[in-house]
Amino acid sequence: MFNVKKEINERIGLDAIVSLARKKMVPMHRHSAWYYMGGLLLFLCMIQGLTGIMLLFYYKPSAETAYQSIAEIMVNVPYGWLIRSVHHWASNLMIVAAFVHFFSTFFVKAYRRPREITWLTGMALLVVVLFLGYTGYTLPFDERAFFALNVGTDMPGAIPVVGKYMLEFLRGGENVGPQTLNRFFALHVGLLPAALLLIVGVHLLLVQLLGMSVPVSILKKAEAEKKEIPAKPMFPHLLWHDVINCLLLLGLVVTLAVIMPSELGLEIDYLKPAPEGVKPDWFFLWVYQILKWLPTFIAGIEGEVVGIVGLAIAACIIALAPFIDRRSQRGELSPAFTILGIVSLLVFVICTLIGYFS
Amino acid sequence: MKKICVLSLIGMLLFIGLLARYVCAAEPAAPAPAATIATEEVKDAASEADQKVSLAQVEKSRVVTGDRLYGLAGLWLLIALVIFLIRYQIRDDEKLYQEGYYSKDLE
Amino acid sequence: MKLKESLLSRRQLITGFITGGLAWLAAYTIYPVAGFLFHKKKIPLPRAVTMSRAEVDMLAPNSAVYFKYGRLPGVLLKTDTGQLRAFSAKCTHLDCIVQYKPDTKQFYCACHEGYFNDTGINTAGPPPRPLDVFELKEEGDKLVLSFQEHNGKTA
Numbered sequence: 153m154f155n156v157k158k159e160i161n162e163r164i165g166l167d168a169i170v171s172l173a174r175k176k177m178v179p180m181h182r183h184s185a186w187y188y189m190g191g192l193l194l195f196l197c198m199i200q201g202l203t204g205i206m207l208l209f210y211y212k213p214s215a216e217t218a219y220q221s222i223a224e225i226m227v228n229v230p231y232g233w234l235i236r237s238v239h240h241w242a243s244n245l246m247i248v249a250a251f252v253h254f255f256s257t258f259f260v261k262a263y264r265r266p267r268e269i270t271w272l273t274g275m276a277l278l279v280v281v282l283f284l285g286y287t288g289y290t291l292p293f294d295e296r297a298f299f300a301l302n303v304g305t306d307m308p309g310a311i312p313v314v315g316k317y318m319l320e321f322l323r324g325g326e327n328v329g330p331q332t333l334n335r336f337f338a339l340h341v342g343l344l345p346a347a348l349l350l351i352v353g354v355h356l357l358l359v360q361l362l363g364m365s366v367p368v369s370i371l372k373k374a375e376a377e378k379k380e381i382p383a384k385p386m387f388p389h390l391l392w393h394d395v396i397n398c399l400l401l402l403g404l405v406v407t408l409a410v411i412m413p414s415e416l417g418l419e420i421d422y423l424k425p426a427p428e429g430v431k432p433d434w435f436f437l438w439v440y441q442i443l444k445w446l447p448t449f450i451a452g453i454e455g456e457v458v459g460i461v462g463l464a465i466a467a468c469i470i471a472l473a474p475f476i477d478r479r480s481q482r483g484e485l486s487p488a489f490t491i492l493g494i495v496s497l498l499v500f501v502i503c504t505l506i507g508y509f510s
Numbered sequence: 511m512k513k514i515c516v517l518s519l520i521g522m523l524l525f526i527g528l529l530a531r532y533v534c535a536a537e538p539a540a541p542a543p544a545a546t547i548a549t550e551e552v553k554d555a556a557s558e559a560d561q562k563v564s565l566a567q568v569e570k571s572r573v574v575t576g577d578r579l580y581g582l583a584g585l586w587l588l589i590a591l592v593i594f595l596i597r598y599q600i601r602d603d604e605k606l607y608q609e610g611y612y613s614k615d616l617e
Numbered sequence: 618m619k620l621k622e623s624l625l626s627r628r629q630l631i632t633g634f635i636t637g638g639l640a641w642l643a644a645y646t647i648y649p650v651a652g653f654l655f656h657k658k659k660i661p662l663p664r665a666v667t668m669s670r671a672e673v674d675m676l677a678p679n680s681a682v683y684f685k686y687g688r689l690p691g692v693l694l695k696t697d698t699g700q701l702r703a704f705s706a707k708c709t710h711l712d713c714i715v716q717y718k719p720d721t722k723q724f725y726c727a728c729h730e731g732y733f734n735d736t737g738i739n740t741a742g743p744p745p746r747p748l749d750v751f752e753l754k755e756e757g758d759k760l761v762l763s764f765q766e767h768n769g770k771t772a
Contacts, residue, residue, distance in 0.1 A: 206653055223563035226571045229656045231649035233571045389607070392600050399589045399642075410582045413572040416565070547672055547682040547693060551663035552761070588645055592638035599631050 176386040181370045186256040188397050195398040196246040203239040213337040215330030218293040219419055237409035243285055247435045250281045258493045262365035263474040265481055270358040273351050275471045280348050287340035289433050293333050294417035299430045301328045310456040368485055437507030438500050662687040665763035673760055681717035690714050703751035703762050704737045710744040
């Protein structure tokens with residue numbers, strides 16, 4: 153009989169992949185739960201890709217038609233409200249999951265040798281995901297989108313020297329206009345997803361090549377007790393756990409989409425003043441809040457410039473943590489960086505909350 | 511080696527020649543503009559209204575209806591069922607693994 | 618005779634159930650997805666179109682003009698004898714738009730060399746059936762064209 157499995161195996165060496173997968177072991181300790189975050193993010197990525205392509209079937213990316221086409225998706229297309237809301241909620245959860253993944257990796261110092269490149273690709277992915285969220289927010293081209301476009305593209309304008317060019321590049325002119333929407337559309341469905349796919353590929357490959365990182369504290373404890381860290385095979389044990397997580401996540405996303413379908417604001421009116429309480433989407437609230445607190449001028453420099461440059465420096469320090477945190481690199485506990493992580497997390501959470509409720 | 515070089519050179523020249531011919535070719539005569547005659551549509555009154563979607567309609571589409579909740583409940587029921595079965599399987603795998611077997615080898 | 622042991626191991630049974638459950642779940646998820654993707658935008662064709670009689674009278678004999686019928690292209694032919702005929706201008710082969718050749722009194726489709734005669738019958742080339750025919754009526758100074766076959770359908 154013709155054996156499909158055998159025939160394919162002969163050509164692409166499936167056995168090698170299977171035996172490799174069988175050998176994959178995941179260390180089990182009290183921080184193991186964080187290992188699941190990456191799988192959840194990957195699942196959310198897939199949901200976003202699929203629902204995003206589906207929305208592209210009906211979305212018309214131009215200033216004249218974008219708003220109306222979204223309204224049509226919501227009203228006329230069967231389950232359009234559901235697909236759009238799933239895309240909306242999955243994007244929000246993806247940003248949450250990305251931050252959780254980021255902070256948990258930071259706290260267990262998984263960026264230690266030899267995983268520096270994995271860490272850097274992860275930081276790049278966080279930035280890409282944030283920009284995907286922001287550009288997606290503007291695509292309905294409603295009132296909220298219009299203000300988000302104005303404020304959001306204004307911010308890079310504060311960066312010294314290159315700011316002006318970045319602002320004009322993003323806006324496609326000096327002001328936000330119909331042309332800006334097409335740029336943001338190109339970024340959201342073209343450049344950013346392509347970048348995401350490429351970097352995710354490298355990220356995953358490195359994770360597979362290097363295996364899971366074990367926190368220093370666990371390693372030290374095992375060393376002291378002269379015990380080996382217990383491990384479980386990835387297939388089938390942990391893969392089934394991943395499937396369970398993904399199913400629960402799917403349920404959560406659909407529940408949010410059904411209970412709170414995504415909104416569509418008013419149509420853009422170029423002459424209308426900014427409405428009361430206009431704010432960026434939640435994942436940029438912390439930046440918004442910090443910039444709001446800064447005085448107009450700090451030591452003769454514009455407060456906004458100081459804020460943005462300061463935040464950029466802070467982001468760089470965190471991104472370059474594997475190269476700065478010498479103690480972790482030597483396999484020692486590194487409380488300074490744990491404190492840095494806690495402070496960053498607190499600033500992020502508290503500023504977001506204040507921004508949300510003020 | 512020399513032969514290959516000469517051949518590829520000839521090939522390249524041929525290609526450039528074809529390209530040049532294509533680029534320099536006179537524009538093909540555009541088809542004469544088609545003669546047309548204006549028409550007016552006779553429409554049923556109803557079919558004209560269904561053009562623009564209003565914000566009120568969008569808001570209506572966001573209402574949580576009973577149907578949607580039923581659909582959601584169905585989804586959760588299926589998810590719960592599958593998770594229950596998978597957990598059963600995991601317990602089995604765990605037990606085998608503790609006894610020193612690798613479940614995939616037993617199949 | 619009764620077997621002492623089950624042919625199906627407990628493990629196989631559970632694996633089967635899981636596969637079935639996941640397939641069920643997939644179908645449940647794909648249902649709205651399919652509904653979304655297979656949505657047909659309804660653009661109804663007009664019930665009929667009218668054109669000015671005076672304009673039609675100005676047409677030269679043995680010539681044809683195109684007209685719009687909602688989103689469908691139509692072609693109005695005035696024969697040598699002044700008789701009027703209206704056809705759908707879509708070739709019945711692969712929906713290209715046909716053109717009238719006065720010298721041979723044929724409709725010609727340039728895509729795959731299809732020919733129809735001046736009554737719309739397919740005479741040569743790949744077209745499988747004659748051109749669709751419009752109904753022509755005169756109402757006062759207007760000429761009313763309607764498309765019985767497609768009436769109520771959408772483009």
